[in-house]
Amino acid sequence: MSKKVEPRTLPGFMELLPSEQIQFNAMIDKIRSAYERFGFLPVDTPIIEMADVLLAKAGGETEKQIYRFNKGDNDLALRFDLTVPLAKYVCEYQNDITFPFKRYQIGKVYRGERPQKGRYREFYQCDIDIIGDGELSIINDAEMPSLIYMTIKELGFDNFTIRINNRKILNGLFAELELENESVDIMRIIDKLEKIGEENVVKCLEDLKIEKSKIEKIMTFLKIDGTTDKKLEALQNLNFSNELFMQGLDELTQVIKYVRLFGVPDDNFKVDLTIARGLDYYTGTVYETFLNDYREIGSVCSGGRYDNLAEFYTDKKLPGVGVSIGLTRLFYKLNELNIIKEDKKSIAKVLVVSMTDDVNRALEIGTRFRQAGINTDVYVENKKIKTKFKYADKLQIPYVAIIGEEEEKNGTVSLKNMETGEQKEVTVEEAISFF
Amino acid sequence: MSKKVEPRTLPGFMELLPSEQIQFNAMIDKIRSAYERFGFLPVDTPIIEMADVLLAKAGGETEKQIYRFNKGDNDLALRFDLTVPLAKYVCEYQNDITFPFKRYQIGKVYRGERPQKGRYREFYQCDIDIIGDGELSIINDAEMPSLIYMTIKELGFDNFTIRINNRKILNGLFAELELENESVDIMRIIDKLEKIGEENVVKCLEDLKIEKSKIEKIMTFLKIDGTTDKKLEALQNLNFSNELFMQGLDELTQVIKYVRLFGVPDDNFKVDLTIARGLDYYTGTVYETFLNDYREIGSVCSGGRYDNLAEFYTDKKLPGVGVSIGLTRLFYKLNELNIIKEDKKSIAKVLVVSMTDDVNRALEIGTRFRQAGINTDVYVENKKIKTKFKYADKLQIPYVAIIGEEEEKNGTVSLKNMETGEQKEVTVEEAISFF
Numbered sequence: 066m067s068k069k070v071e072p073r074t075l076p077g078f079m080e081l082l083p084s085e086q087i088q089f090n091a092m093i094d095k096i097r098s099a100y101e102r103f104g105f106l107p108v109d110t111p112i113i114e115m116a117d118v119l120l121a122k123a124g125g126e127t128e129k130q131i132y133r134f135n136k137g138d139n140d141l142a143l144r145f146d147l148t149v150p151l152a153k154y155v156c157e158y159q160n161d162i163t164f165p166f167k168r169y170q171i172g173k174v175y176r177g178e179r180p181q182k183g184r185y186r187e188f189y190q191c192d193i194d195i196i197g198d199g200e201l202s203i204i205n206d207a208e209m210p211s212l213i214y215m216t217i218k219e220l221g222f223d224n225f226t227i228r229i230n231n232r233k234i235l236n237g238l239f240a241e242l243e244l245e246n247e248s249v250d251i252m253r254i255i256d257k258l259e260k261i262g263e264e265n266v267v268k269c270l271e272d273l274k275i276e277k278s279k280i281e282k283i284m285t286f287l288k289i290d291g292t293t294d295k296k297l298e299a300l301q302n303l304n305f306s307n308e309l310f311m312q313g314l315d316e317l318t319q320v321i322k323y324v325r326l327f328g329v330p331d332d333n334f335k336v337d338l339t340i341a342r343g344l345d346y347y348t349g350t351v352y353e354t355f356l357n358d359y360r361e362i363g364s365v366c367s368g369g370r371y372d373n374l375a376e377f378y379t380d381k382k383l384p385g386v387g388v389s390i391g392l393t394r395l396f397y398k399l400n401e402l403n404i405i406k407e408d409k410k411s412i413a414k415v416l417v418v419s420m421t422d423d424v425n426r427a428l429e430i431g432t433r434f435r436q437a438g439i440n441t442d443v444y445v446e447n448k449k450i451k452t453k454f455k456y457a458d459k460l461q462i463p464y465v466a467i468i469g470e471e472e473e474k475n476g477t478v479s480l481k482n483m484e485t486g487e488q489k490e491v492t493v494e495e496a497i498s499f500f
Numbered sequence: 501m502s503k504k505v506e507p508r509t510l511p512g513f514m515e516l517l518p519s520e521q522i523q524f525n526a527m528i529d530k531i532r533s534a535y536e537r538f539g540f541l542p543v544d545t546p547i548i549e550m551a552d553v554l555l556a557k558a559g560g561e562t563e564k565q566i567y568r569f570n571k572g573d574n575d576l577a578l579r580f581d582l583t584v585p586l587a588k589y590v591c592e593y594q595n596d597i598t599f600p601f602k603r604y605q606i607g608k609v610y611r612g613e614r615p616q617k618g619r620y621r622e623f624y625q626c627d628i629d630i631i632g633d634g635e636l637s638i639i640n641d642a643e644m645p646s647l648i649y650m651t652i653k654e655l656g657f658d659n660f661t662i663r664i665n666n667r668k669i670l671n672g673l674f675a676e677l678e679l680e681n682e683s684v685d686i687m688r689i690i691d692k693l694e695k696i697g698e699e700n701v702v703k704c705l706e707d708l709k710i711e712k713s714k715i716e717k718i719m720t721f722l723k724i725d726g727t728t729d730k731k732l733e734a735l736q737n738l739n740f741s742n743e744l745f746m747q748g749l750d751e752l753t754q755v756i757k758y759v760r761l762f763g764v765p766d767d768n769f770k771v772d773l774t775i776a777r778g779l780d781y782y783t784g785t786v787y788e789t790f791l792n793d794y795r796e797i798g799s800v801c802s803g804g805r806y807d808n809l810a811e812f813y814t815d816k817k818l819p820g821v822g823v824s825i826g827l828t829r830l831f832y833k834l835n836e837l838n839i840i841k842e843d844k845k846s847i848a849k850v851l852v853v854s855m856t857d858d859v860n861r862a863l864e865i866g867t868r869f870r871q872a873g874i875n876t877d878v879y880v881e882n883k884k885i886k887t888k889f890k891y892a893d894k895l896q897i898p899y900v901a902i903i904g905e906e907e908e909k910n911g912t913v914s915l916k917n918m919e920t921g922e923q924k925e926v927t928v929e930e931a932i933s934f935f
Contacts, residue, residue, distance in 0.1 A: 070556040072591040072813040075548060075574070080589070082596055083541035083603065090542050102870045104848030104877025106518035106895075107525050111622050112547065112608065113510060113567070121505040132548070132576075134569030136612050139510070141567075154515070156507040161517055163894040165881060168518065173547065177571050187546050197881075204859065204880040215870065326860050328867040378507040413539030424639060425761050432763040435537045435650065442539030445639040446600060446632075459598040460541070 077180030078187045079393050084461065088407040089396055092220060093171060096191045096390060099216040100169040103208070105193055108168045110150035112175070116142040119149055121377035130176040143175040147192040147389070152375035155196055155383060164198035165205070171392075183401070185393050194387030196374055201384045203316055206350040206370055207323030209388050213354055213366050214329045216390070221406020224357045225365075227329070228337035231317040231350050232369070234300065235341055237310020238286055242279045251275075251283070252341035258287065259339065287339055293321055296336045313349070320350055348372040352388055362398045366390045410461040413442035414500055415480075418453045420469035427468050430478060430493060434466075437497045457483055466496060512615030513622045514828050519896065523842040524831055527655060528606060531626045531825060534651040535604040538643070540628055543603045545585035547610070551577040554584055556812035565611040578610040582627040582824070587810035590631055590818060599633035600640070606827075618832050629822030631809055636819045638751055641785040641805055642758030644823050648789055648801050649764045651825070656841020659792045660800075662764070663772035666752040666785050667804070669735065670776055672745020673721055677714045686710075686718070687776035693722065694774065722774055728756055731771045748784070755785055783807040787823055797833045801825045845896040848877035849935055852913075853888045855904035862903050865913060865928060869901075872932045892918055901931060 074080045081089055101107075116133050119142045132143040144150050147170045155166060171191045178184055193212065195205045210227045217225050235255070239248040254269040261269075263284070270280045289299045300314050317336065324334055342351045349370035356362055368388030375383050399405045415434060419427040424445050431443035442462060444453045457465050467479040467488075478496055481488040491499065509515045516524055536542075551568050554577045567578040579585050582605045590601060606626045613619055628647065630640045645662045652660050670690070674683040689704040696704075698719070705715045724734045735749050752771065759769055777786045784805035791797055803823030810818050834840045850869060854862040859880050866878035877897060879888045892900050902914040902923075913931050916923040926934065 069814060070552055070812055072553060072588040072810070073550065074588070074592065075546060075550060075576070078546040078548065080545055081543075082593060083543060086542045086544055089544070101847050101875050102873070104851070104875055104897075106847055107521045108516075108518060109521055109524070110515055111510060111513040113513065113610070113622060115508065115510060117505055118507060132569070132571055134567070136567055141510070153507040153509070157509065158517060163891060167877070175548070187548065200881075202881050204863070208878070208880070211867065323863065326863045328864065328871075375507070377505055379504060412536050412541055416539070428639070428758065428761045429763065432646065436763075438537070440536050440539055442602070443643070445643070446635075446637050456598060462539075 075186070077178070077185055079185055079397070084410060085400070087409055087412060088405055089392075091407045091409045092392065092396065092405075093189070093191070095219045096216055096392070097169070097171060099212065099219050100171075100191070100193050102215065103167070103193075103212050105167045105169040108151070108154060108170045109172065110144070110147075110154055110170065112143055112173065113141050114144060114150065114153070116140040118153055119144060122149060122152075127176075130178055132175050132177055145176050146174050147172060147190050148194075148374075148387075151192070151194060151196075152378060152383075156375050156378040156381070159198075159379075159381070164196065165201060166196040166198075167194075168196075169193040183394055183397050185397075188391060188393035191390040191392050192387060193389075194385050196383050196385040199382050199384075201386065203319050203350075204323050205386050206316070206320045207327055209350075209352060209368065209386055210320075210324045210329050210334055211327035213352065213388060214333055217354060217356075217366065222356055225333060226355055226357055227334040227366075228340050228353045228355065229317070229320060229324070229334060229350065230337055230340040231313040231320070232341060232347055233309050233313025233349060234317060234338065235313075237305065237307040237313055238283070240309055241305050241307040242282060244275065244279060247273055247275065255283075255287065255339055256341045289338055293331065293334075293336050296338070297321065300338075316349055342367060342369055346371055350386065359398075359402060359404065362395070362402075365395055411463065413440050413460065413462045415439065415441050415464040415466050415496075416453075416457040416460075416462045417441060417443045417466045417468065417478075418450075418457070419444070420450060420467060422447060426473050430466060430468065433493055434497065434500070437500075439497065439500045464500075510621070512613070512620055514620055514832070519845060520835070522844055522847060523840055524827075526842045526844045527827065527831065527840075528624070528626070530654045531651055531827070532604070532606060534647065534654050535606075535626070535628050537650065538602070538628075538647050540602045540604040543586070543589060543605045544607065545579070545582075545589055545605065547578055547608065548576050549579060549585065549588070551575040553588055554579060557584060557587075562611075565613055567610050567612055580611050581609050582607060582625050583629075583809075583822075586627070586629060586631075587813060587818075591810050591813040591816070594633075594814075594816065599631065600636060601631040601633075602629075603631075604628040618829055618836070620828050620832075623826060623828035626825040626827050627822060628824075629820050631818050631820040634817050634819075636821065638754050638785075639758050640821050641751070641755045642762055644785075644787060644803065644821055645755075645759045645764050645769055646762035648787065648823060649768055652789060652791075652801065657791055660768060661790055661792055662769040662801075663775050663788045663790065664752070664755060664759070664769060664785065665772055665775040666748040666755070667776060667782055668744050668748025668784055669752060669773065670748075672740065672742040672748050673718070675744055676740050676742040677717060679710065679714060682708055682710065690718075690722065690774050691776045724773055728766065728769075728771050731773070732756065735773075751784055777802060777804055781806055785821065794833075794837055794839065797830070797837075800830055846898065848875050848895065848897045850874065850876050850899040850901050850915075850931075851888075851892040851895075851897045852876060852878045852901045852903065853885075853892070854879070855885060855902060857882060861908050865901060865903065868928055869932065869935070872935075874932065874935045899935075 174190050213227050239245050258266050289296050340353050347369035351369035353364035354366040366388050370386040372384050374385045417427045417431045431441050434441040465481045477490050479488050479490045566580050609625050648662050674680050693701050724731050775786050775788050782804035786804035788799035789801040801823050805821040807819050809820045852862045852866045866876050869876040900916045912925050914923050914925045
C-alpha cells in the first residue's frame with residue numbers, strides 16, 4: 066500500500082455530522098419556504114466569476130480576503146457575497162427579467178478571513194432583495210420587516226425585535242451639525258453604541274475632534290426613547306430644517322405605517338436611531354434583527370435600502386432593498402447556545418427490520434412504504450437483531466417496523482415506537498395510514 | 501462616473517433565468533425527496549479542500565482539469581466530484597457515523613474542461629452511496645436500481661431502462677481468455693459498443709493485437725441476448741471455470757432477484773453485458789440508465805459497486821455502492837429537447853393587486869394569504885393597472901386577487917384566473933380555502 070494522505074477538512078469550513086446537517090437543512094428549507102411565501106424568485110449564480118466583475122466595487126478588506134486565482138488566461142475569484150452577483154445578474158439579463166425584480170438566493174460565499182470560533186471562510190448567505198427599474202416604492206422597505214418577521218417565527222423564535230432606522234435621518238443630522246465630512250466615521254462609531262456603551266461613543270467622537278456642543282446634540286438625538294410613535298414625534302419636534310433629515314423622517318414614518326399594515330406586531334419591531342449598518346452602501350431604511358434573549362448572537366437578519374445596486378456596471382439606476390441571514394454563523398451560535406428550535410432529527414420515519422435472515426418481505430414492505438411517500442430505511446445487512454435496533458437508535462429513527470415469522474404469517478408488521486418502547490402489530494395498510 | 505466593468509458570466513457556467521431556475525430547483529427537490537424516501541442522510545462538504553486530500557487518488561485528466569490555487573500557505577483545490585469528499589468524510593468521522601453509512605449529497609463540482617455545448621465547468625452532482633464497514637451486503641446493489649426507478653419516475657419519465665452488469669463477469673471473461681493485462685483497455689472499448697458499433701469494437705480490439713479467436717469469443721459473449729433470465733441462463737451455459745466470472749454471475753443473479761423483490765418492474769431494468777463504466781474504479785455491479793426515447797442524452801444515472809472507497813486515506817476496508825445524476829448536463833439536454841416534465845412555472849400562486857392607488861387592503865390581504873401558507877406576491881408600485889397585470893403575466897402567476905372599490909366595500913377579493921380570464925368575487929376565507 067502506498068503512503069496514506071491524512072483525510073482532513075480545512076479550518077474555517079463548517080462540516081457537520083448528519084444529525085446536525087438534518088437540522089441545518091431544515092433551517093434552510095424554512096428560510097426558503099418563507100422567502101417563497103412572499104413570491105420571490107430563485108436565482109443561482111456561479112461561485113466562480115471573473116475577478117474584475119466581482120471586484121468592480123470592492124476594495125480594502127474584501128480584496129484581501131478574496132479567493133482569487135488564475136485558470137488558463139482567466140483571472141478568477143470566488144464570490145464573497147451574493148449582492149455583487151445579483152448586480153451582475155440584473156445588468157446582464159435586464160431585458161429578460163421583470164421589474165420590480167424580487168429574487169432570493171441561498172448559497173455559499175467565500176472569505177479568507179483568519180478562522181476563529183464562529184467565523185467561517187465558507188458560509189451560507191440567505192439573501193432576498195427587490196430591485197426596481199429606476200424607482201422603487203417605499204412600501205417595499207416595509208415588506209422586508211414583514212418577511213423577516215415570518216422567517217424568524219418559522220425558525221421557531223418569538224421574542225425578537227426588528228430594529229429599523231433610516232440613514233437619511235443620521236446623514237441629515239450630520240448636515241444640520243455641519244459634520245458631513247465626518248459622517249462615515251461617526252456612523253461607524255454610533256453603530257457600536259450597544260457594544261461599547263455611551264461613554265466610549267463620546268470618547269470616540271472626541272477623538273474625531275468634534276465640538277462638545279455637537280457631541281451633546283448627537284447624544285441627545287441617540288437617546289430619543291419611548292414607543293415607536295413617541296420616537297417619531299420626538300424626531301418631528303427637533304424642528305430640524307435639513308431637507309435630507311426631513312426626507313428620512315418621512316420615509317421612516319411611512320415604513321412604520323406600512324409595516325403595521327403588513328401585520329407585523331409592535332412587539333416585534335422598533336425604531337432604533339443608533340442603527341447605521343457600518344458600510345456606506347445603504348442610503349435609506351436599514352434593519353437589524355435581534356433575538357432578545359440572546360443578544361450576544363448579534364443581528365440575525367440585517368439589510369437595508371440602497372439607491373444604486375450596480376453603478377459599477379451600468380448607468381441605469383437600480384434602487385433596491387434587501388436583507389440577509391448569515392446562516393452558517395447563526396447555526397453555529399444557536400448550536401453553541403443549544404437553542405436550535407429544529408426538532409427534525411432523522412430522515413427516515415421508519416426502519417424496516419427482519420427478525421430472520423430472510424429479508425424478502427422486509428424489502429417488499431419497505432417499497433410499499435416508500436411508494437406511499439414515507440421516508441423508509443430497510444436494514445439489509447445480515448447482523449444480529451441487537452445491531453439492527455442499535456442502528457435505528459443511533460440514527461434516531463422514531464419507529465421500527467418489525468417482521469418476524471408471526472408477522473410474515475399474518476401479513477402484518479409490528480410497529481415499535483423507539484422512544485416509548487411501545488409495540489403494536491398492524492396491517493401494512495394501517496401502518497401506512499399511521500405514518 | 502468611473503469606467504464601467506462589463507457584467508458577464510464565465511463560459512461553461514450555467515446561469516438560468518428565474519423561470520428556468522424554478523424548474524431546475526423543482527428537479528433538485530424531487531431528487532432530494534426521492535433520496536430521502538430511502539432514508540439516506542444529507543452531507544454537505546466544503547467546495548474547497550486541501551489539494552493533497554482531493555488529489556490523493558486522482559491523476560491524469562483530473563489533475564489537469566482541477567481548479568487549484570494557493571491562499572496563504574495552503575495548496576487548495578475545488579472538489580471535482582462528490583466521491584473523494586465522501587471518502588474523506590467517512591474516514592474523518594468514522595467513529596461518529598453509523599454503518600452502513602447511507603448518505604446523499606447534492607452540490608456543485610468543478611472541472612476546468614474545454615467548455616462546449618452541454619459541457620459545464622461548474623455542475624451539480626446528485627450522489628447517493630451506501631458505505632459498509634468492512635463488508636456490505638449484495639442486497640444494497642439491488643436497492644440502487646429501486647432508488648433510480650423511483651427517482652426517474654418522480655422526474656416525470658416512464659420509458660427508461662436501468663442497465664445492470666457486473667464487472668467481475670467481464671474480468672472473469674478476460675481471465676478465462678488470458679487477457680487480464682489488456683482488460684482495462686478492452687473494457688474501455690466495450691463501453692463504447694453502443695456508440696461506435698460492433699464493427700468498430702472489433703477493429704479496436706484488433707488494434708490491441710488480440711487473437712481473432714479470442715475476439716470472437718468476446719463478441720459472442722457481448723451478443724448474448726433475450727430476456728434477463730435468458731441472459732443469466734446463457735451466462736451459466738458458457739460453463740466458464742473462472743472463479744471471478746462465476747462470482748460475478750452469482751452476484752448479478754442475486755442482484756436481479758432482489759431488484760424484483762424491491763418492486764422494480766422488468767420493463768424498467770435489464771442485464772446489459774456491455775456496460776463497464778470506463779473507469780477502473782468499479783469492482784462489481786455497475787449501472788447505467790437511459791431514457792429510451794432520448795438515447796442521445798446518454799446515461800442519466802450511473803454508478804456501481806466499489807471494493808474500497810478510501811484506500812488512499814486508510815487501511816480500513818470501506819466497500820460501497822452508489823449512483824449519481826449529473827443534473828446540470830441533464831437539465832441542459834432535457835431543455836434542449838424541450839422535454840422537461842416539470843410543470844411548476846411560478847413561485848407565487850397569486851398576485852394581490854389594488855385597482856386604486858391605495859394599497860392598504862392589498863397588503864392586509866397579502867399577509868393573510870401568506871399566513872395561510874399561500875405563496876403570495878403583492879404589487880405595491882404605483883403603476884397603471886395594465887402594468888400590474890402584465891407583471892403577473894410575465895411571471896406566469898396563475899391567479900390575480902383584485903381589490904377594487906367594490907371588493908373593499910364588500911370585504912371580498914375578485915380572483916382572476918390568468919389562463920382562462922375567468923373572474924369571481926369571493927370572500928378572503930373562500931379565496932384561502934380555494935388555494
